[in-house]
Amino acid sequence: MSAPGSDRPVVLQLTDATIKFGGLTAVNQVSFELFQGDLFGLIGPNGAGKTTCFNLITGVYRPTSGKIAYQGNSIGGLPPNKICKLGIARTFQNIRLFGALSAIENVMVGGHLRDPSSLLSALSYFPRAIHETARLREQARELLRIVNLEDVAEVRSRDLPYGKQRRLEIARAMATGCNLILLDEPAAGMNPFEKEDLVKVVRRIRDEYQKTVLLIEHDMKFVMNLCERIVVLDHGEEIAQGPPEAIRNNPKVIEAYLGEAV
Ligand SMILES: Nc1ncnc2c1ncn2[C@@H]1O[C@H](COP(=O)(O)OP(=O)(O)OP(=O)(O)O)[C@@H](O)[C@H]1O
Ligand SMILES: [Mg+2]
Structure with missing residues (x-):
């Protein structure tokens, strides 16, 4: 067998x-x-x-x-x-989010992990950067939807209840592609x-x-x-x-x- x-x-x-x-x-x-x-x-x-x-x-x-x-x-x-x-992406036993960033920004960071050059360009104001940031934001919103967090997209991650922070970590891991x-x-x-x-x-x-x-x-x-x-x-x-x-x-x-x- x-x-x-x-x-x-x-x-x-x-x-x-x-x-x-x-x-x-x-x-x-x-x-x-x-x-x-x-x-x-x-x-x-x-x-x-x-x-x-x-x-x-x-x-x-x-x-x-x-x-x-x-x-x-x-x-x-x-x-x-x-x-x-x-x-390969992961979440952590002890949650590791950027507490001062919103839920959606935390997921966008995951997208930058996949392509670090996108972070540099996103920090500038070139048209390409604006386009890239919009793309990452759209992708992050979709990932928040998958983990049922779309309604808290703009909430600072440290203000989210524990269970939601754990789901947010999953969305961020997914954002790495x-x-x-x-x-x-x-x-x-x-x-x-x-x-x-x-x-x-x-x-x-x-x-x-x-x-x-x-x-x-x-x-x-x-x-x-x-x-x-x-x-x-x-x-x-x-x-x-x-x-x-x-x-x-x-x-x-x-x-x-x-x-x-x-
Ligand atoms: N960097 C390290 N240096 C020394 N010992 C370590 C290190 N990392 C893990 N250990 C030890 O390895 C063993 C396994 O630890 P590990 O964290 O993998 O356990 P676990 O199965 O995840 O447990 P838990 O369910 O409590 O999270 C433990 O005895 C731990 O103390
Ligand atoms: Mg463990």
Whole structure:
């Protein structure tokens, strides 16, 4: 039997990815692969190495050993800006928005990340710059619509409630023109209604905008409801991988993380 999703191209492939910080092996020989259009979950207890995996994939850290490939090309050790340009964007566990900028301006910054020269031109008053700024603004408005924030486009991001700030980060990541989007605990701090809405937003990003999604989340209902495949880390090691049903009933996962079957 062929692997799930194997009729679609491989987008991201980790092969024995490892990183050591002094005596601590934060990620230890982790291997998994994402196919185009996957909605993939990365779960595990606190300190399991999930965010560190994101930091390896996005170039914050260089792997000590092992391989990370994006669309078949090795990216391990490339600087974050290059990896972003190749098509990988992320949100952060601790929200990182420009608090004094409006929601729409934060998304426009994401557009500039894709093409930094557009920022320089936007700071000038040449006709081309005015045209470029208008284009970025239009694109940002569309992205705000996708994450249901169009009504707060002009609100300063620091004045937005927490759940909206998290959705704004997603819009900003999308503005980079990414193909693969990494979401680090997107539902953290959200109430049940916001979480329900977020499930729809993430599905839309995949279904309507053909993004591949890798997300870290502690809310098991959210993960099991949304993700089609899941990898589980514990103490930097992969302890299970598979569809939600298999993960939910996996004795190793129950012991290390879930406590009891969910
Ligand atoms: N730059 C670093 N230097 C030293 N240790 C680090 C560094 N980054 C991460 N670690 C350690 O690596 C381990 C994994 O951390 P990581 O942040 O990846 O966990 P996590 O799975 O995201 O946890 P959480 O669910 O709490 O966010 C932890 O023990 C952490 O202290
Ligand atoms: Mg983390």
